[in-house]
Amino acid sequence: MKKYFPSLIVANAIVFLAVSADAQLFGKPKTGLQPMKSAVDLIKKQAPLQVDQALLAKTSTDDVHLIVSLGKQRAYLMVGDQIVIDSPISSGKLGHTSPSGSMKILEKDPNHHSSLYGDFVDSYGRIVRAGVSMHIDAAPSGTHFQGAEMKWFMRLTDEGVGMHVGILPGYPASHGCIRMPSDAAKLFYDRVKIGTPVEVQPAA
Numbered sequence: 001m002k003k004y005f006p007s008l009i010v011a012n013a014i015v016f017l018a019v020s021a022d023a024q025l026f027g028k029p030k031t032g033l034q035p036m037k038s039a040v041d042l043i044k045k046q047a048p049l050q051v052d053q054a055l056l057a058k059t060s061t062d063d064v065h066l067i068v069s070l071g072k073q074r075a076y077l078m079v080g081d082q083i084v085i086d087s088p089i090s091s092g093k094l095g096h097t098s099p100s101g102s103m104k105i106l107e108k109d110p111n112h113h114s115s116l117y118g119d120f121v122d123s124y125g126r127i128v129r130a131g132v133s134m135h136i137d138a139a140p141s142g143t144h145f146q147g148a149e150m151k152w153f154m155r156l157t158d159e160g161v162g163m164h165v166g167i168l169p170g171y172p173a174s175h176g177c178i179r180m181p182s183d184a185a186k187l188f189y190d191r192v193k194i195g196t197p198v199e200v201q202p203a204a
């Protein structure tokens with residue numbers, strides 16, 4: 001009667017060596033799919049909004065100007081060379097880089113909505129397709145376009161780029177606009193006027 005134990009021992013040894021090699025290569029044996037990172041884990045932390053209350057109390061719409069740094073992802077409300085408000089921002093992502101240069105506030109609209117980006121909704125206002133672009137997307141039957149909300153909108157260009165309330169993930173993520181936290185956008189909005197100078201500095 002033939003014995004197969006030696007073959008079984010060899011086979012087990014091969015499996016053991018393979019698992020050990022896998023553990024050394026990857027730190028531990030593969031046991032299935034790794035847990036996905038949550039959205040919170042992917043958001044980079046930015047320094048919070050900073051306000052010089054003493055300077056703020058003395059400012060008027062006639063003596064302020066704005067500086068937006070695309071490299072630092074910050075927006076500054078200035079009086080002369082003094083920073084009154086220092087806010088985090090999220091500017092245009094790759095392919096939709098925010099324009100840079102000397103500009104001015106062209107329009108103020110507290111409840112602006114995008115004419116290009118938003119959602120397709122049905123007659124009840126329910127979102128059928130989110131995050132659409134009127135450049136490339138067609139409305140499904142029975143739906144209509146609803147522009148994304150851009151509260152405390154301050155227009156910088158005729159093409160529609162402006163500063164407004166939006167999500168800040170810690171890096172450039174917009175379609176070209178300058179997104180700001182809600183409290184910062186309101187502070188800026190209340191202290192600028194049509195014609196306020198804005199200098200948008202390009203990323204290095």
